[in-house]
Amino acid sequence: MLKRFNIKFIGSLAAIGLSLGFPIVAGPTQATVSFAVLLATCGFCIFRLRSSAGRALEGSSALVVLLIAAIYAIGLVDRPGPVFGINPTGEDYQLTAIGLVSLLAGALITTTFRRQLSARSHAPAAFPRVAFGRDHRLVVIAILAMAAALLNYATGGIPILSDDVDGSRFAGNYGILGRFWPLILPILQVVVIVASTRILARNSGRRWLFLGLLALLFLLLSGGRSLFVIPLIAIGLLTVDFLRPRFRTILLSAIGGFAIIGAFGYARTLGSSGSQASISYLGTREQDSWFGALDISLQTGPRVMSAAREVIHDNFLSGQFFWADLQNFLGLQVSPSDRLVTVLLDRQPDQVGGLPPTIFGGLYLDWGMFGVILGAFVIGGLLEFFRARGLAKLNLPNIVWSYYFLAYILMSVYSYVGAKPNLLFAAVVCLFAFDRDKGVFSENSNGFKVSRVPGRGGGAPTGFDGRPN
Numbered sequence: 001m002l003k004r005f006n007i008k009f010i011g012s013l014a015a016i017g018l019s020l021g022f023p024i025v026a027g028p029t030q031a032t033v034s035f036a037v038l039l040a041t042c043g044f045c046i047f048r049l050r051s052s053a054g055r056a057l058e059g060s061s062a063l064v065v066l067l068i069a070a071i072y073a074i075g076l077v078d079r080p081g082p083v084f085g086i087n088p089t090g091e092d093y094q095l096t097a098i099g100l101v102s103l104l105a106g107a108l109i110t111t112t113f114r115r116q117l118s119a120r121s122h123a124p125a126a127f128p129r130v131a132f133g134r135d136h137r138l139v140v141i142a143i144l145a146m147a148a149a150l151l152n153y154a155t156g157g158i159p160i161l162s163d164d165v166d167g168s169r170f171a172g173n174y175g176i177l178g179r180f181w182p183l184i185l186p187i188l189q190v191v192v193i194v195a196s197t198r199i200l201a202r203n204s205g206r207r208w209l210f211l212g213l214l215a216l217l218f219l220l221l222s223g224g225r226s227l228f229v230i231p232l233i234a235i236g237l238l239t240v241d242f243l244r245p246r247f248r249t250i251l252l253s254a255i256g257g258f259a260i261i262g263a264f265g266y267a268r269t270l271g272s273s274g275s276q277a278s279i280s281y282l283g284t285r286e287q288d289s290w291f292g293a294l295d296i297s298l299q300t301g302p303r304v305m306s307a308a309r310e311v312i313h314d315n316f317l318s319g320q321f322f323w324a325d326l327q328n329f330l331g332l333q334v335s336p337s338d339r340l341v342t343v344l345l346d347r348q349p350d351q352v353g354g355l356p357p358t359i360f361g362g363l364y365l366d367w368g369m370f371g372v373i374l375g376a377f378v379i380g381g382l383l384e385f386f387r388a389r390g391l392a393k394l395n396l397p398n399i400v401w402s403y404y405f406l407a408y409i410l411m412s413v414y415s416y417v418g419a420k421p422n423l424l425f426a427a428v429v430c431l432f433a434f435d436r437d438k439g440v441f442s443e444n445s446n447g448f449k450v451s452r453v454p455g456r457g458g459g460a461p462t463g464f465d466g467r468p469n
Contacts, residue, residue: 037097038076041069041104046247060237061107061383063250064406068103068359068413072096075302083300084307092306098369099360099376106380111388130201130394135208138194138433142211145187148177149218152184159223165268169223169353182329182421185227189422190429191215192231193400197238225264226411232257233407238399241391262294269293301414305361307345317366326419337362337418359409362416379417383409401430 045066076096078087152175159169174181195212198204204212219228236253239245245253266289320340327334335343338354345355357365363375383406390402404426409417 037101038069038073041100042066042073044104045069059241059244059387060403060406061387063237063240064383064410065100065104065107065380067254067410069100071298071413072100072302072358075298075300077299079295079299083296083303086303086306088302088306092302092309095305095309095364095369095372096302096360099363099372102373102376103380103383106377106382107384108380110381110384130197130396130399135194135434138191139207139211141187141429141433142191142215145184145191146211146214146218148180148184149188151175152177152181153218153221158221160221160268162223165223166353183425185219185222186422186426187429187433188215188218189227189231189404190400190426190433192219192228193234193238193404194396196231196235197396197399200235200239200242223268225261225268226415229257229261230404230407230411233410234400234403237406237410238403241387258294259290261297262290262292265297266290266293297414301356301358301361304341304345304355305357305364308341308355308357308361308365311344312365314368316364316368316371319366321362321366321416322418324418326421326424329421337416341365356415358414359412359417362418375417379409397430397434401427404430 045062076088076093156173156175156178159165192212192215195204195208198208216228240250321337324334324337324340328336336354338356339349341355341357342349342353347355360372360376363371367375386402386405390398408423
């Protein structure tokens with residue numbers, strides 16, 4: 001039994017136990033200890049980011065945990081004149097540290113016990129052969145989704161071009177097929193990921209280049225940052241695993257991504273009815289720029305979590321928050337999850353929209369600290385499971401779903417996790433919208449999978465699209 005565990009793994013488990021125990025034993029007043037756990041997690045993930053392939057928590061999954069820890073660490077820091085007029089307490093630091101370590105534990109233990117799913121090596125700067133198969137079904141679904149989006153924009157208005165962008169997003173006319181936006185948007189996101197993957201593999205063609213750009217345009221017109229950021233994050237994470245860029249390149253790309261998010265948020269603020277109040281708030285803090293808008297985004301989640309935690313006390317919602325989005329979509333007269341938090345904090349949804357309590361805050365609202373530990377552990381395990389499966393299978397639906405899920409979890413630090421129709425339908429699209437390649441897969445001398453079609457010259461190697469080379 002001991003042969004299955006090396007010294008480094010035992011050391012990792014010991015570090016997890018100590019990291020999880022310190023915030024609990026130290027108590028909520030010791031925010032410094034919890035903050036140190038966040039920084040230690042960042043350092044650990046930076047080390048794992050460049051580790052050899054096939055090890056637990058490396059590559060894109062290490063980057064996701066690193067960014068979650070960094071975003072929390074930055075968002076929790078006290079500010080002069082903070083959002084909602086509150087700064088997080090020691091209990092919020094404690095909750096975050098425990099959730100983060102549980103997430104880390106789930107990722108590490110899952111890969112260790114499922115060695116068959118461990119990631120295979122990829123040569124730096126070489127994109128592996130991916131089985132794309134035929135794409136007729138996905139193309140038809142993509143065209144139908146774009147037609148539905150166009151109809152909604154034509155009959156309900158375009159939020160990003162509205163005189164009041166936020167008002168149009170929160171309480172506007174969503175179009176004749178507005179009820180189906182949660183089904184339309186994930187299709188558009190999947191199309192962007194597929195098109196980008198084909199471009200990286202030099203297998204795009206004009207059709208997918210056009211579809212990808214058009215889908216991205218429709219996502220931008222919605223005015224929601226997360227809608228177009230999720231597929232872009234997915235492609236970035238895929239690039240980390242397949243092309244193995246330098247850490248400096250990853251760091252600069254992350255900074256550039258944050259700048260884009262801040263700039264888009266600032267432009268959206270200027271185009272909304274409450275822009276004067278927002279600009280005045282930023283001006284008092286001498287941050288009347290994209291950086292100020294980004295800072296508001298980073299600090300809002302932890303403060304929503306803090307305020308909601310104070311209001312909820314021990315009257316946990318027992319899953320009501322987790323399932324609310326799906327129930328709302330099914331027409332069960334339930335407010336969406338983030339709107340539930342808005343009402344809980346005694347604010348108006350038509351003015352501020354939903355108030356997301358972050359990934360750990362949402363778990364706490366439903367099931368308390370037990371929910372944070374167990375939920376974060378499961379999420380960490382799913383991160384590694386789906387990523388390893390995508391790299392092991394190397395076919396398009398598995399790759400798209402794996403990196404879509406990783407991107408969704410990373411964005412959850414800005415929002416929350418739950419039974420979101422967008423996420424569930426994206427899984428359905430990846431299961432049924434792709435025409436499966438009927439070839440037999442084998443490994444070439446470089447360790448990459450190559451598709452061989454029976455009956456073609458004794459199994460001649462094929463290209464990305466399944467045709468003989």
